[in-house]
Amino acid sequence: PMLRVAIMGLGGYGTMVAEAMRACKKAQLVGVVSGTPSKVSAWQTRYRIPVKNCYNYQNFDEMVNNKDIDAVYVITPNGLHKDHVIRAAKAGKHVICEKPMAINAKEGQEMIDACKKAGVKLLVGYRIHFEPKTLEIIRMRNAGEFGKVMFFQGLSGFVIGDPKQWRLNKQLAGGGAMMDIGIYSVNGSRYMTGEEPVWVTAQETKTDKVKFAEGVDETIQFQLGFPSGAVASCLSTYSMNFLDRFFLTGEKGYAELNPSTGYGPIRGRTHKGELSFLHVTHQTVQMDEMAEIILNGKQPVVPVDGEEGLKDLKIIDAIYLAAKTGKKVTL
Numbered sequence: 001p002m003l004r005v006a007i008m009g010l011g012g013y014g015t016m017v018a019e020a021m022r023a024c025k026k027a028q029l030v031g032v033v034s035g036t037p038s039k040v041s042a043w044q045t046r047y048r049i050p051v052k053n054c055y056n057y058q059n060f061d062e063m064v065n066n067k068d069i070d071a072v073y074v075i076t077p078n079g080l081h082k083d084h085v086i087r088a089a090k091a092g093k094h095v096i097c098e099k100p101m102a103i104n105a106k107e108g109q110e111m112i113d114a115c116k117k118a119g120v121k122l123l124v125g126y127r128i129h130f131e132p133k134t135l136e137i138i139r140m141r142n143a144g145e146f147g148k149v150m151f152f153q154g155l156s157g158f159v160i161g162d163p164k165q166w167r168l169n170k171q172l173a174g175g176g177a178m179m180d181i182g183i184y185s186v187n188g189s190r191y192m193t194g195e196e197p198v199w200v201t202a203q204e205t206k207t208d209k210v211k212f213a214e215g216v217d218e219t220i221q222f223q224l225g226f227p228s229g230a231v232a233s234c235l236s237t238y239s240m241n242f243l244d245r246f247f248l249t250g251e252k253g254y255a256e257l258n259p260s261t262g263y264g265p266i267r268g269r270t271h272k273g274e275l276s277f278l279h280v281t282h283q284t285v286q287m288d289e290m291a292e293i294i295l296n297g298k299q300p301v302v303p304v305d306g307e308e309g310l311k312d313l314k315i316i317d318a319i320y321l322a323a324k325t326g327k328k329v330t331l
């Protein structure tokens with residue numbers, strides 16, 4: 001059987017996921033949750049969605065009575081994820097939630113607990129965890145081809161446009177660049193090194209205090225220390241373009257991904273040469289793999305569950321604390 005999915009939040013990324021799902025073999029778009037009736041009718045036509053599978057933000061709890069939807073994919077602004085995920089779980093649906101899973105670790109934990117209590121699975125939209133070049137580097141690292149891992153560098157950033165968008169609103173975004181794009185370096189530092197950080201230091205800089213209000217970070221540099229002694233040095237910013245690069249080096253070799261997390265194609269090379277895998281639309285692979293995880297209990301190479309999302313949130317909480325206090329924070 002196919003995983004029958006309702007998308008909540010028919011914005012830019014929700015649209016990208018819906019288009020990518022057309023090519024899925026194991027997941028199918030069957031429903032929507034939206035506050036905009038004109039979008040609902042456009043999606044009904046485009047994706048042949050029955051009226052009975054269309055909900056808004058007031059009535060989507062009624063999905064509890066709808067046997068034709070297995071999972072809800074929450075693709076709304078970050079600050080709304082917690083509420084949306086918990087309500088979908090209470091309606092008895094598995095939940096896929098976009099990154100960042102929530103705006104802090106406390107919220108993330110509440111979401112995990114709610115899904116556990118409801119007996120549904122919670123996954124986070126980490127599409128890169130299924131990306132072939134990334135997985136090849138992880139395989140090489142596990143096989144010892146880079147030797148002892150020493151250092152990771154993550155650069156994640158772009159120039160943010162419209163100052164009125166939700167991404168620059170503290171309540172809806174939960175922060176600034178770190179929540180939106182810096183999280184890729186946080187997450188990447190973990191799957192590239194294969195370790196969990198034990199300490200964090202961070203420095204914040206702001207060139208535009210009007211565009212980036214209190215609590216909305218423009219640029220943060222951060223460093224992570226790992227149990228093996230390996231270290232990471234990362235940059236998260238809303239003020240520099242073309243920053244999407246991962247670099248991992250060990251005693252015997254290195255790996256570079258540039259671009260590393262964009263919509264693709266991802267480009268990768270190691271000390272052994274260029275990595276060549278055909279580009280497949282990330283969200284198509286992600287949704288097929290997530291269908292296998294939810295329906296058949298498949299174990300992904302790099303986890304995409306709520307606990308995985310929570311690990312990043314704990315590190316982000318620590319980065320914000322370290323930037324604010326100027327002190328090293330132990331995890």
Ligand code: NAD
Nearest residue numbers: 009010011012013014075076077078098099100125166180
């Ligand atoms: P967007 O602004 O394009 O879409 C957000 C949608 O949420 C809109 O349709 C909007 O109408 C709806 N919405 C519902 N309630 C709202 C409210 N109270 N205020 C504002 N909007 C409300 O944003 P997006 O780029 O689609 O991002 C949505 C989520 O997806 C974010 O969490 C973001 O981090 C994530 N995202 C992930 C990726 C990825 O590659 N995994 C890429 C882009 C975005």
